[in-house]
Amino acid sequence: MSRRSLAQILATIFVSGVAIAVAPTVIAEPEVARQTRTPTQTVEFLTNLGARTPNSSASEAALVYLRHAYEQVGYETEVQTFQFHNDRQGTARLTVGETELSGNVVLGSIVGQRLSKLVRVAGTGTRQDFVTADVAGAIAIVERNQTTSTELLIEHAEAAGAVGLVLVQYDFDWEFDWAGIWEESPAGETSIPVMVLTKKASETLEELLAESKQDGLIKTQSPWEMVQGKNLIARSPNAIVPRIVIGAHYDSVPRSPGANDNASGTAVVLELAERLQDHPLVDWVWFVAFDAEEVGLMGARALIASLPYQTTLQGMVNFDMVGKQDNLLVSGDPLMTDLAKETVPSISVMRDHGVSDHFAFKAKDIPVLMITRGLDTDWHLPTDTTVEPVLLEETVDAAEQIIQVLLQDLLLPE
Numbered sequence: 376m377s378r379r380s381l382a383q384i385l386a387t388i389f390v391s392g393v394a395i396a397v398a399p400t401v402i403a404e405p406e407v408a409r410q411t412r413t414p415t416q417t418v419e420f421l422t423n424l425g426a427r428t429p430n431s432s433a434s435e436a437a438l439v440y441l442r443h444a445y446e447q448v449g450y451e452t453e454v455q456t457f458q459f460h461n462d463r464q465g466t467a468r469l470t471v472g473e474t475e476l477s478g479n480v481v482l483g484s485i486v487g488q489r490l491s492k493l494v495r496v497a498g499t500g501t502r503q504d505f506v507t508a509d510v511a512g513a514i515a516i517v518e519r520n521q522t523t524s525t526e527l528l529i530e531h532a533e534a535a536g537a538v539g540l541v542l543v544q545y546d547f548d549w550e551f552d553w554a555g556i557w558e559e560s561p562a563g564e565t566s567i568p569v570m571v572l573t574k575k576a577s578e579t580l581e582e583l584l585a586e587s588k589q590d591g592l593i594k595t596q597s598p599w600e601m602v603q604g605k606n607l608i609a610r611s612p613n614a615i616v617p618r619i620v621i622g623a624h625y626d627s628v629p630r631s632p633g634a635n636d637n638a639s640g641t642a643v644v645l646e647l648a649e650r651l652q653d654h655p656l657v658d659w660v661w662f663v664a665f666d667a668e669e670v671g672l673m674g675a676r677a678l679i680a681s682l683p684y685q686t687t688l689q690g691m692v693n694f695d696m697v698g699k700q701d702n703l704l705v706s707g708d709p710l711m712t713d714l715a716k717e718t719v720p721s722i723s724v725m726r727d728h729g730v731s732d733h734f735a736f737k738a739k740d741i742p743v744l745m746i747t748r749g750l751d752t753d754w755h756l757p758t759d760t761t762v763e764p765v766l767l768e769e770t771v772d773a774a775e776q777i778i779q780v781l782l783q784d785l786l787l788p789e
C-alpha cells in the first residue's frame with residue numbers, strides 16, 4: 376500500500392480523541408410504519424423510470440423514491456447538489472442531401488460547420504491513404520480502426536488538406552461507449568471539425584455514397600454542458616462526522632435503464648441501511664446514493680470535496696453491479712479485501728480496476744472495498760432491465776456480515 380496504512384489512520388483518529396464518542400448510545404427512533412420493500416422492488420421501480428442520467432426527470436423521480444425510502448426507515452436525508460461539465464450526446468451532424476446523420480463530436484474538435492464534397496479514404500487511414508484519396512478541400516470519411524489512432528487519423532486528414540473528418544464504424548457500435556474515442560483524442564484543438572458516426576449512421580452513409588451522393592455538410596457543437604448532479608446522503612439523526620461511507624451510484628448511462636448498473640447496488644445499500652439502523656455504530660456511517668458516476672465519478676468527487684473532515688473517513692464500501700452473475704467479487708484495499716474474504720470465504724478477491732465511485736475515495740487515501748459481480752453482457756445497453764432477486768439477497772447477506780466486522784474492526788479496534 377503506497378498510501379497511509381489503515382493502522383496509521385486508526386492511530387490518527389484515536390490520537391485526535393474522536394474515539395471518545397465511538398460508542399454513542401442509539402436513541403431508538405419511534406417505529407414508523409415501515410412499508411416492506413425488497414431490494415428487487417427497488418430495482419424494479421428504478422428500472423421502470425428508464426435511463427437515470429443526471430438532471431433528468433427519471434433521475435429526479437429516483438431521488439424522491441430513495442429519499443422517501445430512507446426517511447421511512449428512520450434516517451435523515453440530505454440532497455447534495457453539485458455542478459459539473461458533462462459531455463453531450465448527439466453533438467454532431469452530417470447532412471447528405473435530405474438525410475441528416477447524427478453522431479458525436481470528437482473531443483478536441485473545433486466547433487463549426489463545413490460544406491464540401493465527401494471523399495471516402497480507403498484502408499486504415501495512413502498518411503498515404505489520405506493523399507491517395509485526394510481529400511484536399513473535401514470532407515474525408517475514414518473507418519475508425521485499431522491500427523491508426525483517432526489522433527493520427529485527424530493529423531493525416533489535416534495534413535492532406537481535408538476541411539472536415541467523419542469517422543465511421545461497422546464492426547462495433549460505439550454508441551454506448553465514447554470513452555474509447557476520448558482517450559485517443561488529440562491533445563490540443565483540431566483545425567477542422569471532426570465527428571464520429573454511430574454504426575447505424577455509418578451504414579446509411581455508405582448507402583448514400585453508393586447512390587453517388589457527393590456533397591455533405593458537417594456540423595459540430597461543443598461537447599460540453601454544465602449539468603447539475605444530486606447525491607442523496609442518509610444518516611441517523613444522531614450522526615456526527617462520517618467515518619464510514621457505504622454507497623452506490625443510482626445514475627445510469629443514456630438509453631440504458633441500468634437495472635444491474637446500478638439500480639442493484641443502490642437497492643442493496645438501502646436494504647443495508649434498513650438492517651443496520653439499530654447498529655450501535657450506525658451514527659458514524661453515511662449511506663450515499665451517488666449521482667453522475669457514469670460521467671466521471673462526479674458525485675463521489677463532489678461528496679469528498681464537501682467533507683471538511685476528509686481524514687476522519689476510515690473506509691468506503693462501494694456496490695456496483697451486484698444483481699447478475701453468480702460470483703460475488705471484492706477489490707480494493709488489501710486490509711479490507713482480506714477482512715471481507717475472512718468473513719465470507721465464498722467471495723473472490725479480484726484486482727481493483729477502479730472503475731466506480733470507490734476510486735475517487737481511493738485517490739484520497741481512504742481505504743476502499745468494492746463489491747461487485749462484474750460486468751455482464753447487458754452492460755450499458757437498453758437490455759439492462761432485470762436482475763436475479765436471489766443474487767441481490769445474497770449480496771445483502773454477505774455485505775451485512777462484512778460491514779458488521781468492518782465497523783467493529785475499524786471503529787472499535789482492540
Ligand SMILES: [Zn+2]
Pocket residue numbers: 624636637668695696731
Ligand atoms: Zn456502474
